[in-house]
Amino acid sequence: MKYGMIGAGAMGYRYGVMLQENAGVQVDFIETWAPNIEQVKAQGGVTVARDHANQHVVPINIYTPEDYTGHPDVWIVFKKQMQLADELKRDAPLFHEDQYVFSAMNGMGHFEKLADYFPPEQIVGGTAMIATVLNGPGNVDFMGPVGSETMHMSKYAGDMDATTQTMMNDFKTAGLNPIWSDNFMGMCMSKVVFNAVTNSLCTMFEIQMGQFIEYPGVKDMATQLFNEAYDACERAGIKLIETRQAEIDSVETVSHAYKYHYPSMYQDFANGRPTEVDYINGYIAKIGREHDYVCRVHEFVTHEVHLAEMMRQSKKSEV
Structure with missing residues (x-):
């Protein structure tokens, strides 16, 4: 199958390059960030490393939505939650009724937006326990050894069909190690509640995951956050x-x-961009409020991250 990658960021490059290099399928990248497009064209592709080593350039096809004339079988979407609605409006002329869409974005809220453009039974969701860093335009670092990638997939509506089976096969050949689930919301929320601990707490204290886990109270903190989310x-x-x-x-x-x-x-956070905390801890708190349950810790963490964002912007403005 042919894939169209909407969003040439850290995860977009990770999935697209692995599909192209390992599974031998065609991947076209659709991007709206001009410096990214310009850098890729200037260097003849995207610069890829794994754990800061073996840096090399992988040739890719990259286009703006307005310049693209292809017709992929499956769209793969990796955008920030706050950018997705505007991105889909811009990409809408490229969508066709025979196409499927897959997304393993962080947080929740994107599937409802995708459903405005694609039939529910042609939407495939995913979660990815895959660490990747975008160092800058056209420069990405795959974190973790080869074979460490882990992901889940599930249909937004309906059962697995021939297209989703082919996607599974392509992802497997690519080395993304997909696992199928028939529990769409349970799959999605399992990743959300994980990110609600590691992502949010590491961000507030500006630390790596290894530094985070060294604190002896992490298990107690995680247990409190997980219990509230599960409740x-x-x-x-x-x-x-x-x-x-x-x-x-x-x-x-x-x-x-x-x-x-x-x-x-x-x-x-470190690059001065808005975080997705409202779509992670904030989403968990929203589920609680809608079912007469107050997620006090998740509400508090959401406010804390926003406070950290505000203080960082305040410090930048003082410089």
């Missing part, structure tokens, strides 16, 4: 695909595996 999801009738204990244990496992990694929320 809210249970009231909403959402059964997560991981148990509470498995989520708690995963914080230690993943943090050690990516000990030198700054989560994506911190990368946005």
Whole structure:
């Protein structure tokens, strides 16, 4: 199959390059950030490294939405939650009724936006436990050893069909290690509640995941946040695909595996961009409020991250 990648950022490059290089499929990148496009064209592709080593240029096809005339079988979407609505409006002329769309973006809120353009049964969701850093325009670093990638996939509506099976096969050949789930919301929320611990707390304290896990109170903090999230999801009738204990244990496992990694929320924060905390901790709190349950810690963490954003902007303006 042919893929169209909407968003040539850290994860867009990770998925697109691995599909192109390992699965041998055609991938066209659709990008709206001009410096990114210009750098890729100037250097003949995207510069890729893994864990800061073996840096090399991978040739890719990259276009603005207005310049693209292709017709991929599947769109893959990796944009920041706050940018997605405007991006889809700009890309809308490229969408056709026979196309599927896949997204494994952080947070929640994007599938409702995708459903404005694609039938529910042609939307495939995913979660990715894959650490990647965009160093700058046209320059990306894949974190973690080869084979460490982990992801889940599920249909937004309906059962697996021939197209989603082919996607699974392509992702597997690419080395992304997909696991299928029939529990769409449980799959999505399992990743959201994980990010609500590691991403948000590492961002507030501006630390790597390895530094985070060194604090002896992390397990207690994670347990409190996870319990509150699970309580809210249970009231909403959402059964997560991981148990509470498995989520708690995963914080230690993943943090050690990516000990030198700054989560994506911190990368946005450090570069002066708005974070996605409203779509992570804020989304969990929203589920709670809608089902007569107050997620006090998640509400508090959401405010804390926004306060950190405000203070960072204030310090920049003083310089």
